[in-house]
Amino acid sequence: MMTALHTKLYRELWQLRGQVLAIALVIAGGVAVCLMSVVNYSSLTLTRAQYYAENQFADVFATLKRAPRHVAQRIAEIPGVLRVSDRVVGAAKLQVEGFSDPISAQLVSIPQGRQPLLNQLYLRQGRLPDARHSSEVAVVGSFAEAHDLQPGDTIRAIINGRWQALRVVGIVESPEFIFVMPPGSLLPDYQRYGVLWMDRDALAAAMDMEGAFNSVLVQVDREHTVADVIDHLDRVLARYGGTGGLAREDQVSHRYLSDDLEQLRTMATVFPLIFMSVAMFLLNVVIGRLIATQRDVIAVLKAYGYGNWAIARHYLQLAMVIAVLGLVLGSMGGLWLGRGLGEMYMEYYRFPRLLFQVHPGWFILLTLITLSFAFLGSWRAIHQAASLPPAEAMRPEGPARFRITLIERLLSGLRLSQPSRMIVRQLSRRPGRTGLSVVGVALATAIILVGNFQFDSVSLMVHAQFARVQQQDVAVTLTDPVNSAAMFGLVRDPGIRYAEGRRSVPVELIHGHRRWRTVLSGMPEPAHLQFVIDENLEPVSIPEAGVLLTDYLAEGLDIRAGDTLTVQVLEGERRRVEVPVAGTTSELLGVGAYMRLEALNRVLGEGPLVNQILLNIDPAEQDPVYERLRLMPGVLAVNIRETMLDSFYDTLAKTFLTFTFFNSLLGAVIAFGVIYNTVRISLAEKGRELASMRVLGYTSREVGHILLGELVVILMLGIPVGWLLGQGMAAALVLSLQTELYRVPLTMTTQTLALSAAVVLVSAIASGAIAWRRLVRLDLVAVLKTRE
């Protein structure tokens, strides 16, 4: 039934519509971010779990030099092993019609035209390669799309030094390559890196692996731990050149996806919490103000017999309507954004399909959370209204009490004009509200900052990597180490100006009970093309004796300079040697252990070998050099710095605009909510005062100074505090994002700081303009006729 109080409620909601909408939008922002993150977290988790289950994704991955196939039987007998799938993997260089850059590819075998036991393929198009046709391949979807390959197309490949024409018969996805990353790269490169599946016999023949395997997948049962199985497996494979088993958690594709899911979880909690807190504060202020102006109304209602509860319920309904409006807007926005983000994820993650999951329970939970925040925010003001004795409520609230505060005494050196004095007193009369307004502005600034600083950081990271660390034009990775004398042959090529060799060896580093699998790199000294850098991005020289560790790795091993590190080499003679730690250095990407090339080769008991060659080439000769490198036997992969950088900035630019827009929008919603409400309430509270001043001969501009001066003070305090707060939040985020893959550096450019301030200022100007319009239209006569 529509009671008089309901009518009052609707009319007042309409009267306050600007403020109601501003608060509802803040709530909506929180709800939308939460829902968007939760929907995607849940959808991606579910999609991945189902994909893994349907395609028998392995728990353990191991690569080795070569083992006869009967060894697979021994692996199957390891306690805890449920299923074993042995296979042949290899590397190839590809050539696609109309694309001149070198392309590297990983080849994976499938048994006799059938699905493998583990890591089964999802067939997007066409069929699996047939055992009777050795040239048939299935291609990973990312590569097929990048080159517009269809079943029936032909690509040329060099496998193990031999040219071969391959016919694409199918386009597939694999749970092993949800995130398709070239090994050793920072970013996906769908054009220059592909994964191909071939019939086992055909691949084994091409790789000289008949009757043998060099990769094995294992599924572990529930009764045993993965770590135990890996221990066993490593022992079995040691004599076959095993480089150590990887758990699923360390598998590259799985790892990247897990990191993203972790970020979604943070988003689902931290951002909404900020939004809801701001909404709580706004409800408190707006409903508090409404009740202050309606003391006489409350008195009359009580005099006529409305109970305390009826009064409380009336104002509570107001808060709840705002909350529900926010909830509805936020839910719609959240679902829409959730879909958008889901589609964006699907561009990076190669799932057969996204199971978009929306659970009704979330809405119930979100409703409860939102209503609780709204209740908490408005309760103090409502409680005061309900407990007001009618006779007291009948009297006007009386002139507001002001004091000369400490701040003003501190400012007494300055000669303040009366309007400036009014600003200072107004702000210090309600320090709590002023403080919260400042915090609100600060949070808005911080949210934009946190959203956008990641781009600064990633840019710095990439700049560090490509401008400081890797100064070569091309990095050539060899299948097997060669004598460094081979480099002299390369330098004779007219297109190559300079060559530098490196050696990298898979190792396990051991200190006490801590172990870490990584690569030990032998670097020439002095190096000219690729360096190890410190935290200032300056190259550090590799000490003559001992090993240099990334600090993240040293921490992980709990080891310091001067300590002795045990190095278990995972290839060749599998030596175990003791090396002193010469020092540590800060790197942003990856973790590494570095020695001088000669020192490394001495430790390995080998001659002057290198397995990676870095080149500086003549830009004019670029294409022929690429062509010759592609044809060169023993070359596993060719990475061109230029293309890596280009593809990175392409990716960055695409996502940058979307994310910057989105973050700025979120910040603007908060900023507008806080500032608009602050100004409107200030105008309502001071309207009479300001009109009196207009009567006394103050101009609109002078009176505006009082109203907007308050706003300027709040902004001048709020924005710098927001910058500090943003730095703090970013620092916490950076710490939580530290992984073995990268350590995001904390850096913020002036542009990012300026952008956050600009968004807040634009919101402030919009609010200020609305207030200004009302100020100019103040009815001077009406104000003087009424009692406060």
Place this chain on the structure above:
Amino acid sequence: MPDNTVVFRTRGLTKTYRQGDVEVHALRGVDLELYDEEMVVLLGASGSGKSTLLNILGGLDVASSGEVEYRGLTLSRASDRELTRYRRDFVGFVFQFYNLIPSLTARENVAAVTEIAQAPMAPEEALALVGLSERMDHFPAQLSGGEQQRVAIARAIAKRPQVLLCDEPTGALDSATGILVLEALEKANRETGTTTVIITHNAAIAAMADRVITLSDGMISGEYRNPERQDPASLSW
């Protein structure tokens, strides 16, 4: 004694405004002259149009038709900016509800006006004139109604206005306090020679004026000159 210089002259002044769906004829043709240094009481019942007339004289409102002139300046055709300038330079206001600024002390409330005036007196001097020297650093919330109104008078006279317009200055006060306020107005008029217009519905106040104009239904219904101004202290109601 007032001289014969005309300060305000109105001719055929009318004011019509809409209140909801009703058209209110607040003024229906007022012809009026006010002279320099005189103390005028505008007497009228509620709704007689006296506040509307005062607001138009003070530059807060504009007439629907007719002419208002202040010392040769035509207020009836002035822009908003010119009216603000006029209020700032020439007019002092005192309102029924004081309209003090709660965040400023008594002294600072007066200073709010003297800061933008051409040749003001010191705020302390103005407050001394209304007998509030002792309470200059109190905020409005710490003052009684009568004290607040005296601060408002001090504020109005501190800028040495040409005219002082008072809208029911005693309307919100008990009679004893009201008399204190009227004494302050009388003293200000006597000592500064400011043309003072007091509007009231209280006929007892009329005795303190040089001239009394009565208004009813938006028209001047009577006018007389007191042979002698009464001391406000002798008034009672």
